Amino acid sequence: MSKRKIEVCFSTTLFPFFKNDNAHVVVVDVLRSTSAICAAFANGAIEVIPVPTVEEAKAYKDKGYLVAAERDGLKLDFADFGNSPFNFTPNSVGGKVLAYSTTNGTSAITNASGLSVSIGSFLNLTAIAKWLIDQNEGDLTVLCSGWKGKFCMEDSLFAGALCEILLAHPDFYTKCDSVNASLELWHNAKQNMPLFFDKIAQRHRLKKMGLDDVIEYCFTRDSTNIVPLYKNAKIAPFKL
């Protein structure tokens, strides 16, 4: 078996430069959409449909779907929920299909259409690492959703945490500067996570709107062993 290459892409804007048909893509948007998707499946959702535009989200609502949709942190008026993982309780999503549209995360997911794609967050970090190792072949691109096309800190920290686990395994290697940068950032952050929260612009944006209650939750590791897999325009849970 040939060694498996890892790369990190710091924003959806840069994704065209990471063309690799042999790579599985882990999409991450720590604050908050991929954390919320993991929470939804942990609480019994049976399917999540990522929807890039507001218009499409509205159309799903009109068709009777349960819809979670936000822009810039705020719930859209027609939606049932915004983007907080705390919305996705067993009561609200258990046994249901959810259409989901967010500022950054859902476009990142649909950007990777046609490739093998999973959904990562700190909530399922160990599970997704184990699942990737179990695949036994193929490269890996960690696709950070970023913030409106740019780099964001929190997604690169997840990338660093995931790469740290995988690169300790003999199957994986990297030559990617973004992987090395993510490892450095994660190394610094994990020593004092609450102190590091201050360096995350999205934390301050959420705080201004009173929506930063989710920060600690979104950085808590391994609350679920579900790996959400994106295929045929839908995300379904795979339980390890």
Next chain:
Amino acid sequence: MSKRKIEVCFSTTLFPFFKNDNAHVVVVDVLRSTSAICAAFANGAIEVIPVPTVEEAKAYKDKGYLVAAERDGLKLDFADFGNSPFNFTPNSVGGKVLAYSTTNGTSAITNASGLSVSIGSFLNLTAIAKWLIDQNEGDLTVLCSGWKGKFCMEDSLFAGALCEILLAHPDFYTKCDSVNASLELWHNAKQNMPLFFDKIAQRHRLKKMGLDDVIEYCFTRDSTNIVPLYKNAKIAPFKL
């Protein structure tokens, strides 16, 4: 006076997301083009014309200009020099105008056309920081050339080093994740620079071609007090 905002843009691809008419832009390509431009001026060049395409570089050669041009590290056959700062000796560039075309750096410079632009590298780090402080107003975007559209480690280290100096000054502030990430990376790197060289993909690319003799030179601080300024499609030296 209002406080001056600092942002870091990790690659030319992301530059459209950093629109700010009030910002001065420092362009950096540590390995090797902005280091080489600083070396050229330190050794007496009177003007550098950044040229984005190979065809334009060839046209300058045909017009009798001294031409430095490389792609992927290798000198183009028609050019007088490649991209190593060691080419730009007092003998070769003293009193001359140089047309210059490189894989990443020169496009980054011309991308910022129309804005106030300077050329940064570790060679003129303290000088450019002092010059920026002396301007007394305006925001700052550090534009990292990156590698073929992607993030690269070495330019973000320069960004971190420059932001560290400026943010110690009361006029400047940041809310930018890329600034915070650059500061973290620089913090880790400066403790043991030679060890950190190993985490830089471009170092390995240059090594393969026997061109990595410049690494230490390009990370040596403050060998010149010249700030190259880009205006009207030309770069001219400003001596502090």
